[in-house]
Amino acid sequence: MALQVPEAVVEGDDMAIFRSSGFAERGFCRTCGSHIFHRPIDGPELAVSAGLFRDDRQYVDGEIFVDSQPAHYRFEGVANRRTSTSMAFEWLPKLIARRAGSWFVRR
Structure with a gap:
């Protein structure tokens, strides 16, 4: 966590x-x-x-990569559950843009 x-x-x-x-x-x-x-x-x-x-104010707000976790692994009452695919759709554009930006800066 x-x-x-x-x-x-x-x-x-x-x-x-x-x-x-x-x-x-x-x-x-x-x-x-x-x-x-x-x-x-x-x-x-x-x-x-x-x-x-x-x-004591910490709480679980979400789980990620839920499609890869063991069947017995789950936090009760957590509505924000993300799959590998949803994480990829969120992060790939960011990572590509950042990497592309660094290519242009280096040249």
Whole structure:
């Protein structure tokens, strides 16, 4: 689970960042291995691991990639459930536009 905190800055001496796919990277603690964040390479979005915070006001607003989760895995009362296809339709245009923009800037 993650908290969406666009444009936040996450830093620290014990953080390791690695490129986990062609379009995203993840941050982990070098000392304990805890997952800290996930973010796209070409954008301001940042998803910070919800387990890092103690706040009773947190709630599950939605589930993503529901077509890939095990049958027993589901949050009750969550109406916003997204499939891989719906996520692709949302993100592919953003990623293509960002990547195309970076091609033009580099040349």
